[in-house]
Amino acid sequence: MTQRRPHLLGASGLPWILPAVAVLLALSIYPLIYAVKVSLTGPGGAFTFANFARLAGDRVFAAAGVQTLVLTIAALIIEFTLGLALALLIDSLARAKSFFRAGLLIPMLLPPVVAAVAWRLIFNPQFGVLNGTLRELGLNTASLLWTGGDRSALASVILVDVWEWTPFLFLLLSAGLQAIPPEPVEAARIDGAGAWQIFRDVTLPLLRPVILLALLLRAMDLVRIFDQIFILTQGGPGTATETVSLYIYRTAFRFSNFGYAAAMSFVLLAATMVFARGLAQIMRPRTAGVR
């Protein structure tokens, strides 16, 4: 039996964790409390709910909220579907798995700002490589405005996000697939299950915790998307690609209204928590009747 070593400063060791606690309070808790205070402070320093009340009548905030939701859900579904398909495909390969894995990760390794600048050039209707290639193939590109079109701008932003972040989901799901023990799959195969049945009834349930983690991480990132949109469209045309994060940034740093920006941040935080909770509920294993 080993004897427990006494702490340098007393038995509790409390003094040693106090600096870490202080740092946490200073860097995390205090700014949060300060943001609450700022969001509840009016122009004269008086306590007010005016910043939260203003949100109800703010057309730009409403548009930004809807667009953030559409972008998050659309990008999440596409990225998850593609990521899972790629993970299954590459997992089934007999050779060159590492080569494909490394190749697929390249978009994710690029800084988002660099990727956005590259895509801005690619999307240019006249000089961009995308329309140029389509023209070479004999297609009429006159109506393909990409980020310049009121209806196509959000889809273009989603396309860039899918290109950049599908590898992230692929990576997590691929790791999840590798961690699945072979026995249940072999047992199902011996019992005569087909490939689709094995995927639906064995692989997918075993992959569920990884899927939940991957979707939660990606959803939280998508809700606060900023850099790609800032470079690609600045929220335009009009408010076609305005997101809540972009509007918060503008309100705080361009319009110097930190109270209203803080109020919007708290609404975004609450919405993110509700969204994450909803996602977790959907992904919760349904165990009724199965023991």
Next chain:
Amino acid sequence: MPRARLFWLRVFCVRVGLLPVFCLLLSCNRASERSLTIAVNAGVEGTALKMAASEWGAARGVRIEVVELPYANLFEKEQLDLTSRTGAYDVIMMDDPWFPRLGEEGNLTPLPRAPDADFVAPCLDVCRNPYRTGKYYALPYVGNSQLFFYRGDLFTRYNLAAPRTWDDVLAAARKIGAPGNPPNEKMYGYVMRAASGNAVVADFMPLLWAFGGDVLDSASKPACDSPAAVDALRFMLELGKYSPPGYAGFNADEVSAHLLESTAAMSINWPAWIAAMDDPAKSKVVGKIAFAPMPSQRVPGVGELGTWLLAVPAASRHAADAFDFMFWATDAPQMKQAALRGNPPTRRSVFQSPDLAAKFRAFPVQLASLESSRPRPRTAQWNEIENAFGIYLSKANASAMEPAAAMRDAAHDIAQIVNRGR
């Protein structure tokens, strides 16, 4: 407590105790040294100022530290510095629309003496708080005002006179942009910036003013839903028919790319792009672009003013050196150097200097445009107003809203912004 523990505890205490002493000694050493910290825009305007600062520092024996930031970040950093009174910067470079916001509540130090009369008047007016009448808080360093760029060779080919009105511009755009005219030459009659925010507002303001409209009236109430403003927007959409597809997402780089690639014939642009137009490494239109003051319509045309100013924050700890540098950098000989480095001057004498006029062919037009230029509305809320206005202008250009509805909604949102600021 065991001896070993006591020993390490003492070592720890001694080291922690010595740290403030070391920092104090370091700061004393720095304090005794003359230094100047300058915040500049990352771009040609800032490059010239950086070089000037380096020369001034070497001559005066002052250590120069230049903080170079992109346009948007520069405003944020300067605002935080000024409102928190940190004294991080001794000289700040700012775009003139920022002045009403950054200069409020005594955040800037008044100039120790008035600037001389050689500066172009609109550039000096924006250095005063209140506008035109108050004390001077800044000196104008870069004399930017919008110009009208057009293809002189194409105007000659189609027997067109230099555009004097916006109707002339539209007629020329129709003629030059006509399909198959000549064959194999893809040429748009006009190109403009209509991306949300500053871009579309900057390209719309000269039209709005030429039609007799404005964003705010003399009582600072929204005036952008006036018949003149709606007509101006309708005219902008008409010009849009002769612009490249997707112009509703265009910014300065797309507009200039069309001019440089010889795929568009006319645009509103800033003097910073003149050098690129005549640079064979970048341009297919060397010597072909002509420059004119802003076209007129119902009233004489004026370009938007975009002067870069230099000012000293109230919290600066080196105000005397800062002002010495500012007056030195904006004096005629130094401004001439800055002009050679690519900055449009703010002094009449520098524009009219024979050697510079021979080198920069657009200088006479630039001076005429600067003399008649108009600043954006002098309100601390301009950033927010411009953003709201830009959203609706961009929507109209993207065919997402009718012009009258866009202007009505813009006026509504601007009224809310103005009311909040009261």
